[in-house]
Amino acid sequence: MxxxxxxxxxxxxxxxxxxxxYATYRDxxxxxxxxxxxxxxxxxxxxxxxxxxVRAALSDxxxxxxxxxxxxxxxxxxxxxxxxxxxxxxxxxxxxxEPDHGRLRKLVTKEFTMRRINALRPRIQEIAEDLLExxxxxxxxxxxxxxxxxxxLTVMCELLGVPEEDRADFQTWSQHVVESDPAxxxxxAVSYRSLFECVRSxxxxxxxxxxxxxxxxxxxxxxxxDHLSEDELxxxxxxxxxxxxxxxxxxxxxxAFLLLTHPDQLARLRADSGLxxxxxxxxxxxxxxxxxxxxxxxxxxxxxxxxxxxxxxVLINLAAANRDPARFEDPQAxxxxxxxxxxxxxGHGIHYCLGxxxxxxxxxxxxxxxxxxxxxxxxxxxxxxLTWRHVFMRGPVExxxxxx
Numbered sequence: 223m224x225x226x227x228x229x230x231x232x233x234x235x236x237x238x239x240x241x242x243x244y245a246t247y248r249d250x251x252x253x254x255x256x257x258x259x260x261x262x263x264x265x266x267x268x269x270x271x272x273x274x275x276v277r278a279a280l281s282d283x284x285x286x287x288x289x290x291x292x293x294x295x296x297x298x299x300x301x302x303x304x305x306x307x308x309x310x311x312x313x314x315x316x317x318x319x320e321p322d323h324g325r326l327r328k329l330v331t332k333e334f335t336m337r338r339i340n341a342l343r344p345r346i347q348e349i350a351e352d353l354l355e356x357x358x359x360x361x362x363x364x365x366x367x368x369x370x371x372x373x374x375l376t377v378m379c380e381l382l383g384v385p386e387e388d389r390a391d392f393q394t395w396s397q398h399v400v401e402s403d404p405a406x407x408x409x410x411a412v413s414y415r416s417l418f419e420c421v422r423s424x425x426x427x428x429x430x431x432x433x434x435x436x437x438x439x440x441x442x443x444x445x446x447x448d449h450l451s452e453d454e455l456x457x458x459x460x461x462x463x464x465x466x467x468x469x470x471x472x473x474x475x476x477x478a479f480l481l482l483t484h485p486d487q488l489a490r491l492r493a494d495s496g497l498x499x500x501x502x503x504x505x506x507x508x509x510x511x512x513x514x515x516x517x518x519x520x521x522x523x524x525x526x527x528x529x530x531x532x533x534x535x536v537l538i539n540l541a542a543a544n545r546d547p548a549r550f551e552d553p554q555a556x557x558x559x560x561x562x563x564x565x566x567x568x569g570h571g572i573h574y575c576l577g578x579x580x581x582x583x584x585x586x587x588x589x590x591x592x593x594x595x596x597x598x599x600x601x602x603x604x605x606x607x608l609t610w611r612h613v614f615m616r617g618p619v620e621x622x623x624x625x626x
Contacts, residue, residue: 310453
């Protein structure tokens with residue numbers, strides 16, 4: 223069969239990236255592993271797709287993660303961040319280079335420990351059991367709103383001490399601010415401002431009434447003069463809240479979708495719960511919850527044999543890299559027993575996701591509980607009727623299910 227020829231310049235807003243985008247990624251890997259694409263605002267940026275190139279780019283100090291060091295595209299405007307709040311939302315370890323990145327990561331890691339995460343496991347199971355018990359009584363419905371969204375929302379809000387009365391609004395705001403489509407910029411700006419006020423209020427509350435939660439520990443770091451500014455504190459809390467929720471929502475929703483559309487693999491997992499860990503890794507590889515991340519070239523460099531000028535925006539395609547046939551055997555197959563955790567979903571190098579261990583714990587516990595409670599779970603609609611979140615976030619907006 224003849225492979226379709228790619229357009230000379232691909233458009234991120236086109237259906238090529240929103241309908242069966244993995245077919246597009248397969249063609250890109252074969253035809254133009256480093257290629258120019260049109261960004262949402264009409265500007266041209268580079269897209270890096272091959273596993274080895276992506277892995278190298280993620281740890282290349284010539285590619286900056288700090289948006290203030292580039293002028294190619296306005297990421298803040300594209301996502302709707304109000305101009306007076308940009309500093310608050312872009313001064314965290316994710317959006318910084320060394321030495322600021324190392325300083326901020328060390329401070330947060332000091333409190334965001336494996337001990338704290340392991341202590342959460344019984345509570346995560348309790349939350350999953352409670353949500354699914356309530357869902358079972360409904361007779362069917364949307365698994366995203368019943369489980370995939372409220373579970374990480376509850377876990378992260380409890381970890382940071384967000385009061386229950388604030389969580390419904392926060393859920394809406396966090397969904398909005400991860401939208402990368404400029405079509406929603408005006409709506410997102412309102413959510414950014416609301417989220418900012420909420421975080422500032424939480425910080426004030428924890429100053430007055432400190433507890434055992436992570437937010438109280440971070441506030442104490444700030445107030446003890448441990449090299450954390452007020453702007454950085456606000457930005458770090460924002461990062462933990464939004465990234466710690468929205469990414470996991472996608473992991474859980476997409477993971478359930480993959481199991482329900484691969485009945486042979488679902489049967490294997492039901493027959494051997496010892497495969498849960500490898501199944502979660504395969505979910506992360508097969509359909510990354512965040513498909514792309516951005517960097518900015520500080521100097522001219524070469525990636526995959528392509529020359530890239532200084533001050534260029536470089537999009538790093540994690541989803542394509544995770545299906546690179548040069549790295550993964552039979553990459554288009556979803557296999558719960560695949561014994562290869564080398565996917566790049568959580569990144570690589572100094573910016574490797576700090577919340578990876580928590581996301582894995584939430585997913586492993588959730589799928590163990592889900593399969594226990596629902597032995598005959600199935601999709602309630604054809605897959606063609608599902609709506610998916612767009613690049614850069616990827617996951618089902620809703621996942622209607624039923625059971626006999």
